[in-house]
Each structure stands twice: as structure tokens, then as C-alpha cells.
Amino acid sequence: MTHSTAPLNPREPDFSTFDATTRRLFDVTIDFFESRGKAWLKQQDRDRVWYSDFLDLVKRERIFAILLTPATEADGDPDKRWDTARNAMYSQILGFYGMQYWYVWQVTILGLGPIWQSSNTAARRKAAQLLESGEIFAFGLSEQEHGADVYSTDMVLDPDGQGGYRATGSKYYIGNGNLAGMVSVFGRRSDKPIIDSSDIERYRPEEDFEGYMFFAADSQHKAYKLRKNVVDAQMYVAALDLEDYPVQQEDVLHEGKSAFHAAINTVNIGKFNLGFGAVGACEHAMHEAIGHAENRILFGQRVTEFPQIRRMTAEAYVRLVGMKLYSERAIDYMRSASPGDRRYLLFNAIEKMNVTREGEKIVTLLSDTIAARAFENDMYFNMALLGVTGLPRLEGTVHVNMALSLKFLQNYMFRPTDAGQAALSKLPIGRAPRPAMAALSKGARGVSSIAAATLPGQATPLPEVPVRRDSSDDVFLFNQGPSRGLGKVRFADWRPILREHATIPNVAVFLQQADALQSLLAAAAPTDEQQKDVDFLFCIGEMFTLLPYAQLILEQAGIEGTSADVLDQLFEVLVTDMSRHATTLHCKATATPAQRKRALDLLRQPVGDSDRLDRVVADLRALAGAYEMNP
Known part of the structure; x- marks a missing residue:
């Protein structure tokens, strides 16, 4: 298994892309939890014990000080920097052991956001000193x-x-x-x-x-x-x-104005970590669920051999793979952001919204797999059940982030900065919808004028985004500038990466759905009344956000060499998701006849392959016994 397909295993963690100091901080954190064991973890959770012993570790090892102090405030310490990649990994580790530990870290990040963006040098200096002394924010x-x-x-x-x-x-x-x-x-x-x-x-x-x-x-x-x-x-x-x-x-x-923008930009920084917390929780839950199901014999069979369990565990597994692949690639866009490249704002919203909701789906599938065992008092699993339920509802709800995502729809779908623009001129263009979403998020705007879709794209293509695991300071995050102008954010064409992987059967089907969605938006755009209907626009948003989600998954899969079997199984799920959202649009009482008809164009049957499913399930079952938290 590649890095993003294998769940985190604290017995054999792979932190090889990080420097020695960062690896040490990760290792001492894992050792803190493993040396105490699951019974202690559960007791602390049940008794609602303030985690002073964890914060003692943070103070003693200078964990928050090293990870959350920008280089500008490091006073010459070469290990201190704001490095999104290692912060994301630390979020994943803490999520693995409990959302309460992730939360004290997450809220400290949010508290520091307005400070590190401030020109108040005395306040910045004070914050750095407090971090060094082990304080939280x-x-x-x-x-x-x-x-x-x-x-x-x-x-x-x-x-x-x-x-x-x-x-x-x-x-x-x-x-x-x-x-x-x-x-x-x-x-x-x-x-x-x-x-x-x-x-x-x-x-x-x-x-x-x-x-x-x-x-x-x-x-x-x-x-x-x-x-x-x-x-x-x-x-x-x-x-x-x-x-x-x-x-x-x-x-x-x-x-x-600086205060207003600092609030928005702080959330832009902080909400990115929610997806990684969800990944960690799902990884621990996956280890427990597969270990239990593989070793439980019912009616003469292992639970993992039942057809419905094979389907549910395979779906949970590839959804987790999708979460990880997307999140790993989103790190690169965050770290490569600049005033001229703000694509991270869309990918960030999807990290917070889609990835965390995938976590809910995964834990639900796994709990259906192990049933009552999920609620027993010696399991981490019930902590994950509660934890992943909260994540989509923190740092701006799913509703707010969907409203935000819709601001990027026009440029992402219709105005790429590079190849592929010529093909758009052949699309029929519907009426131009007006700005909306004020009823949901004050001042927000929904789907902008799609009638502009055939206008030429920006002349200068956006740069390729490299893998960013270098030990550098992500200074732009504290200098994001005004929070407006989202309709001007540019995107590269999303088609090439889908076409590159179209030899995988279900990626090819998904590409057909993406083309059909583009035609729907162009030929049957939302009416004036629909522009005021947040519920209607959300249905559009559910379909739209699956495209950038798929894009980044495939980009990271190419970087890591993810197997075609896993990707095919994953896109079988994404094709089904897209068809489900299209069915919802078709059934909307507020949809126009043209929209209902065009929605049916998105319905596709995914390509099933029993042999491929067998191979994916075999890989998943091999995880049984790979990790169990010390008792």
C-alpha cells in the first residue's frame, strides 16, 4: 500500500518526508498515548478529565511552540516555522487518539491566526513567548x-x-x-x-x-x-x-477592514485541519473494525466474507483513501498559494466540507459492519462516532462552505486558464443567474453569470503546483489580503487529469458525468427564483464539488502511484454519489423541466468488477491485526 492508501499505523509510522525534529515530536506524541493505553484513554474521556498531562507533554517537548511559531517570531530557532504539511500530520495523529486532543490544538491555531496576521509586534512577541512556555490560545x-x-x-x-x-x-x-x-x-x-x-x-x-x-x-x-x-x-x-x-x-x-479580513482568513487557515482530524479518527476506527470483523465467525464464516460486509468495508476503505489522497494534494495548494494563485480557497472549503462528511460516512459504514461492538466501553470506536459527527459542523458549517464553494463555480467549470477553452464555445449557454446566497451567509454570492462562460480564459496559465513537503515557512497564510474577490480566482482546466486516468473504467464514466454537468449548467442554468433558493443551489453544489475533489485525488494518485484497482473502486463510489445528487435534482419540485431532463444525463451505472472487488477486499482484510492500541 502507498502512503495514502494505508491507514496510519503507530507501530510502524512513516514520517520519512519530515525533518528529524518534526519526526521526534510526532514520535513522542504517539508514545504518550500508547504508553498510557486504551483503557486510560477511555477513562479520561468518560470522566471528562481536563488533559493537563497532555499539555504537560506539549510544554515539556515544546510541541506547540515549534509547530505553531512562524519563523518571523522564532528568535533564531531553526525548528520553528508554520509548516502546513507537518501541522496537518499532527492534526491527523491527534485525531487518531481523540478529538478532544485535536481540539485543544485546533483552537490554539485559531487563536493565533489574528495575532500572526497583526502588525502589533509586541502582541506577536508575547504570543511567541507564551507558546514557548507551553500556553494555549x-x-x-x-x-x-x-x-x-x-x-x-x-x-x-x-x-x-x-x-x-x-x-x-x-x-x-x-x-x-x-x-x-x-x-x-x-x-x-x-x-x-x-x-x-x-x-x-x-x-x-x-x-x-x-x-x-x-x-x-x-x-x-x-x-x-x-x-x-x-x-x-x-x-x-x-x-x-x-x-x-x-x-x-x-x-x-x-x-x-483589517479586523474583518483577519476573522475570515483565520478560519481559512484553521478549518483546513478538520479534514485531517477526520482522517485520523477514521484510520483508528478502521483498524478496530476490520480487526474485529476479520476475527469474528458467524454461521461458519468470517464476518468479512459476507457479501454485504465486503461491499460496506470496501466502500469505507476507498472513501478513506479518497479523503487521504485529496487532503495530501490540498496541502500542496495551500503551501503554494499567493496573491495570484488563490485556488486553495476552494480546495480548503472542500477539505472542511466534503472530507469531514466522508468521515461520517466511513464511520457509519464501519459501525454497520461491527454493530453493537461499536458501542462497547473498551473500544475507541464510539469516540470516533461522536468525533466525526462534530467536524462538519465546526469552523463554519457545511452550509457556509457550500455557499463559499459556489462562488468559484463559473471560473472552475467554464473559464480555465489553460487548454480546453475552445471546446467550451460549443456549449449552449442558458440564462445568466444573478448573485444569491445572502439568505444563507450574509453578503455571500452564489453561482455567478454562466453566460460569460464562452469568454476567453486568462492568457497566462497557472503554474504547476509541486509537492510541498519542504521545511519552509508558509508566510502567505498570514498575509492573505482581502477576503473578497473570490469570483476572480482562476483555475486550471480539470479535464486533462480525468482524461489521463480515463483508462480506468469508472474514471471514464465520471468524466462523462462531469461533461454532462457542464452542459446542464450552461443550458439550464438556475432561474432568478432558484438563485434565491439555497436548498436548490446546494444540490448544484453537491455535484459541482465532486469535480475538484476528484481532480486532486487523481493528481495525488499520480504522485504516489496508487493502484488502478483502488482508484477504480473509489470512482465506482464517486460515480454513484454523482448519480444520487443528480437524482435529487431531477426530483426537486423547484427544478425546471429542462433541468430535470438534463439531470438524467448525469445518471450513469458504475462499472462493476467482481475480481477487482476481491483484490481490494483482500488488501483491506490484510490490515487485520496490523495495529491495536496498547490496552
Whole structure:
């Protein structure tokens, strides 16, 4: 098995692409959990024990300090950098052992986002020092009344007449809010305007941002009132109030438009890790499920030999392979991003949205495989069941990320920067839909004008994205710039990679579906009313996002040499998924006759191959006994 087809095995981990210091941090983390064992892991989870011993490890080994300090704040330490590849791997390791451990890491990443983007050198220096001393961080964006709606906030800062402010308001669902050394808090000045959330279509670029502010708060300050933990778990997810909290100029991280963009760009950085947490959880669940099913005899057969179990485990396995292949390649796009190449914004949204939902599907398939065993108290599995359910619903819901993804549809589907543009001019073009999605995510826009699809693509092709596992600092992530202009993000043509792999039967079928989707969008575009119907647009989005998902899977498969059998089995699943979404569109009461007819063009029967299935299942069954967590 290649790196991305084999689940992580802590007994024989392959960290060869990382430097010596990074490998050591990964190894000591694995040893921390394995030396304590599964019984300890489960007991800590059941008793909701604050993970101070894990944080002692973080402090002692300087794990967060090394992994989460950009080189600009490293004070000459050659091991410190913000390296998306190793951070993603660490997310995967922590997800493997429990989402609570992943969560304290994840929320620290979010809390650091506004700080590392800030021009406040004193705050940056302080954050680096706190990391070095083993502290954790928090991201004070969401509120009980507004959720993570960045347009609205009731955290109000009143000028104190001496150059500072007094902050009053509540924040809700703030991970690490109990002990964070610095809490990056989003609020608004009482004396300056912000966007009117009741009239978000009226947009004044400068004036509407003037009142926003990000500032750093100390969770131990007497004016910082910790109310409760809003979840029943090991992690502390705080409800908190600031009551006349003093904010000095040295505490201010961002003002005006910069604060607004820092909120969006921090989530762009942080949400990428959710897919890797899901991968880790699914890998551990896979080891447990296959080990149990292979060794359980019912009616004279191993459970793994039953036809329905063969189908379910094979599907779970290749879905996991797809998650890993996509995620590995998405790392390269994140690390290669620049002001002129913002493709990562689409791939990032899909990492958060599609990959985490794949995790839910996998754990459900595996739980159907092992039934009641999934709920027994000596299994990691039930921790995975709960953990992967939360991931699609954190750092912006699936709904928000689908709305975001739809902003890229026109350029991705119809305006590639390289070869293939000429073929588009032959497509019939339907009516041009208008901007939408405001009802879902204030100020968002949906499918843009498809009537522009036949316009020439950008003259300059985008560069090829190399494999990025080099030991360098991903500085662009803290200098992403304005969060607007997503409709101008350019993409290379997605057809060549599908055609390159079209010798694989189900990739060829998927390519037919992709062509049919393009024709549907061009000839039967959403009407004006449908543009206002978020539920309708989501059905379009489900089909659309399968294309970039498939693109990156195949790109990484080519890099790693993934077997044709595994890819064929995986694309059998993706063809079925696309047909299912097309059926949903066909059955939509709000679909036009033309859309219903065109939707049927996407229905394809995947190519079945019993011999190929036998080989994939044999590979999967070989995993049984490869890893079991120390008791």
C-alpha cells in the first residue's frame, strides 16, 4: 500500500518526508498515548478529565511552540516555522487518539491566526513567548445570538478617552476559553459604523468596516468572567463575559477592514485541519473494525466474507483513501498559494466540507459492519462516532462552505486558464443567474453569470503546483489580503487529469458525468427564483464539488502511484454519489423541466468488477491485526 492508501499505523509510522525534529515530536506524541493505553484513554474521556498531562507533554517537548511559531517570531530557532504539511500530520495523529486532543490544538491555531496576521509586534512577541512556555490560545469570534456570523457582534468597545477602550459583551462556544494565555476577541467600536446586517446588499467598502476590532484578552483577568463549559466533554468550550474589560492600544490586533479580513482568513487557515482530524479518527476506527470483523465467525464464516460486509468495508476503505489522497494534494495548494494563485480557497472549503462528511460516512459504514461492538466501553470506536459527527459542523458549517464553494463555480467549470477553452464555445449557454446566497451567509454570492462562460480564459496559465513537503515557512497564510474577490480566482482546466486516468473504467464514466454537468449548467442554468433558493443551489453544489475533489485525488494518485484497482473502486463510489445528487435534482419540485431532463444525463451505472472487488477486499482484510492500541 502507498502512503495514502494505508491507514496510519503507530507501530510502524512513516514520517520519512519530515525533518528529524518534526519526526521526534510526532514520535513522542504517539508514545504518550500508547504508553498510557486504551483503557486510560477511555477513562479520561468518560470522566471528562481536563488533559493537563497532555499539555504537560506539549510544554515539556515544546510541541506547540515549534509547530505553531512562524519563523518571523522564532528568535533564531531553526525548528520553528508554520509548516502546513507537518501541522496537518499532527492534526491527523491527534485525531487518531481523540478529538478532544485535536481540539485543544485546533483552537490554539485559531487563536493565533489574528495575532500572526497583526502588525502589533509586541502582541506577536508575547504570543511567541507564551507558546514557548507551553500556553494555549483561544479564538473569541462566535456569540450565542449570532454564531460565527462575522458581520454581527455584540462585543462592544467604548473609547475610554485615554486612547484605550472598555469592552463589554459575551462570547459563546470558545474553545480553550478557560486557560488561554491570549484570547483573540472580535468586537466593534461603539463610535464607528459596521456593516448593517439587515441590509447587507448595500455595501460601502470603507465605511462599513470602520468599527470592527480584534483585540487580545487575558483569560485570567478579573474582568474576564468564565460562565460555564457548554459541552459535556474533556475539552473546555466556554461561555464567557467581558465586563468593562480594559483594552489598551498594545492589546489591539486589528482595526477596521483589517479586523474583518483577519476573522475570515483565520478560519481559512484553521478549518483546513478538520479534514485531517477526520482522517485520523477514521484510520483508528478502521483498524478496530476490520480487526474485529476479520476475527469474528458467524454461521461458519468470517464476518468479512459476507457479501454485504465486503461491499460496506470496501466502500469505507476507498472513501478513506479518497479523503487521504485529496487532503495530501490540498496541502500542496495551500503551501503554494499567493496573491495570484488563490485556488486553495476552494480546495480548503472542500477539505472542511466534503472530507469531514466522508468521515461520517466511513464511520457509519464501519459501525454497520461491527454493530453493537461499536458501542462497547473498551473500544475507541464510539469516540470516533461522536468525533466525526462534530467536524462538519465546526469552523463554519457545511452550509457556509457550500455557499463559499459556489462562488468559484463559473471560473472552475467554464473559464480555465489553460487548454480546453475552445471546446467550451460549443456549449449552449442558458440564462445568466444573478448573485444569491445572502439568505444563507450574509453578503455571500452564489453561482455567478454562466453566460460569460464562452469568454476567453486568462492568457497566462497557472503554474504547476509541486509537492510541498519542504521545511519552509508558509508566510502567505498570514498575509492573505482581502477576503473578497473570490469570483476572480482562476483555475486550471480539470479535464486533462480525468482524461489521463480515463483508462480506468469508472474514471471514464465520471468524466462523462462531469461533461454532462457542464452542459446542464450552461443550458439550464438556475432561474432568478432558484438563485434565491439555497436548498436548490446546494444540490448544484453537491455535484459541482465532486469535480475538484476528484481532480486532486487523481493528481495525488499520480504522485504516489496508487493502484488502478483502488482508484477504480473509489470512482465506482464517486460515480454513484454523482448519480444520487443528480437524482435529487431531477426530483426537486423547484427544478425546471429542462433541468430535470438534463439531470438524467448525469445518471450513469458504475462499472462493476467482481475480481477487482476481491483484490481490494483482500488488501483491506490484510490490515487485520496490523495495529491495536496498547490496552
